[in-house]
Amino acid sequence: MTDAVPVKRALISVSDKAGLTDLGTALAARGVELVSTGGSAQALRAAGLTVRDVSELTGFPEMMDGRVKTLHPAVHGGLLALRDVPSHADAMEAHGIAAIDLLVVNLYPFEATVARGADAPDVIENIDIGGPAMIRAAAKNHGFTTVIVDPEDYAPLLEELDANDGATTLPFRQRQAAIAYGRTAAYDAAVATWMARFEEVPRRVAAAGVLAQPLRYGENPHQGAAFYTDGSARPGVATAAQHQGKALSYNNINDTDAAVELVAEFDGPAVAIIKHANPCGVATGATLAEAYGRAFDCDRTSAFGGIVALNGPLDEATARAIVEIFTEVVIAPEADDAARAVFAAKPNLRLLTTGTLPDPRAARRALRQVAGGWLAQDHDTGHVSAAELKVVTKLAPTEAQMRDLMFAWRVAKHVKSNAIVYAKDGATVGIGAGQMSRLDSSRIAARKAVDVGEVLGLDGSAAVGSVVASDAFFPFADGLLAAAEAGATAVIQPGGSMRDDAVIAAADEAGLAMVLTGMRHFRH
Secondary structure, three states, rough: OOEEEEEEEEEEEEOOOHHHHHHHHHHHHOOOEEEEEEHHHHHHHHHHOEEEHHHHHHHOOOOOOEEEEEOOOHHHHHHHHOOOOOHHHHHHHHOOOOOOOOOEEEOOHHHHHHHHHHHHHHHHHHEEEEHHHHHHHHHHHOOEEEEOOHHHHHHHHHHHHEEEEEEOOOOHHHHHHHHHHHHHHHHHHHHHHHHHHHHOOOOOOOOOOOOEEEEOOOOOOOOOOOEOOOOOOOOOOOOEEEOOOOOOHHHHHHHHHHHHHHOOOOOOOOOOEEEEEEEEEEOOOOOOOOHHHHHHHHHHHHOEEEEEOOOOOOOOOHHHHOOOOEEEEEEOOOEEEHHHHHHHOOOOOEEEOOOOOOOOOOOOOEEEOOOOOOEEHHHHHOOOOOOHHOOOOOOOHHHHHHHHHHHHHHHOOOOOOOOOOEEEEEEEEEEEEEOOOOOHHHHHHHHHHHHHHHHHOOOOOOOOOOOEEEEEOOOOOOHHHHHHHHHEEEEEEEEOOOOOOHHHHHHHOOOOOEEOOOOOOOOO
16 A cells, blocks of 8 residues: 555546546546547537546446446456555466556446335346446555546545646545445445335345534534435435525524424424424414414514424515524425525525425335334324214314314324323414323423413413313323313314223213324323
8 A cells, every 4th residue: 555646547437427527637638538428428529528438447348228338357456456456466467457546436326216216127227236346346446446437526526636646545435435434335235224124024124324514513512423314315304405594503503403304294384483492372373474473473482582383485474483582493395585584684594495394195215223223113204184083971072172273283293202282273372391100291381371361461371162182092081070170171182092891981071072093102
């Protein structure tokens, strides 16, 4: 292994042609011989460059619709040979293998093909074989071979050559080898994830991401952090355009993701205000401005410094309401010019637009790290319709109550367990989240509803006449009775407790209407 290695011959085979001809021209101007394949060779020749076909090195033409072209000792020997080992040098001479000093390869667009919903034959044809094999070979032999897998590294490569009289240094090659192995690992992970559909429970799972941005710190200043995207193109914080404000923090990203996933549950104008990944206020309305005002009224104290998500285009009226208090992030599908002008006066307010909303029912997988391993599960895409609910009390919900029950149930899905949500007229009026006891969650939500009543100028709690949703069954009647004491008139919960009969009897005695979903929404 040596430090400076002159680059005299480059093999270029890229799917992404961005910057290709400029790179080829720059390398040729530095006296580098160009060897290439297929469309890359055509593009380089079209730019007036002299290019050798890889078939001249191998003695074999490209075949099988391009599936076989670089899988040959003349290519891999040129990439893998240890130049300072006599037996390697002798083998190269005996078999006419020329050294390849630089490999520039990027892979078939497998991830993009999957993301656009292509059919299986198209996806399979975009599984690259020769590219990863060459990348791994060059990266392994980084003592002598330079490998480039991303167009963003073309400029640094040329700067490296200029700084070292046409050579690359070992630290540069080591860094590029690390990037290369990260790329092939991510590529294989994407393929494995797609292929996992053919296993009931995959024997192995792989996760990969591309660095979107380094973060100043994680949840706390002493924790390092970074944000990676997974290439799935699911609308949300990872795909959003940021129009103003400083860079998002770790907590901003986590909370903004929670906010946009929640608000996507609703069809009409809806707004969610999130704090520490929990909603502090969610509401629908005739307009987004009305929905925001109602969501804000649910917990004005917690809304300070929160994340606001809208499921429709941000307009001027809503923007003016939002800027009345300090808000960290606003995310919406779009924002009109008037709204952006309002936000421009608050340069620290981050505005993100997603173009569209995520599909809450789209199947996807979730991984969570634990000591020594990972937990894998399907994301909670569970949904029940009003027609699927089972009325178990003597009193059935009215149409208005049923609308609020469905609203509260959708919100409860996005509240940390144990979750209790009071709602009335399409707005939350009290949320109890993340308590070890469901009774405590119910009491906290009820206390919040008293505060809302004061905000709204009511004689008592805003929970009076409300409905209540519980993300899991009531193990005892006490949590249910706490809701009744707060003023709730109807309940939605999964059911399934050994004491369901006792809880139903308590609901009847309290004059409550209650429906069961048969589905719970734990969120840890």
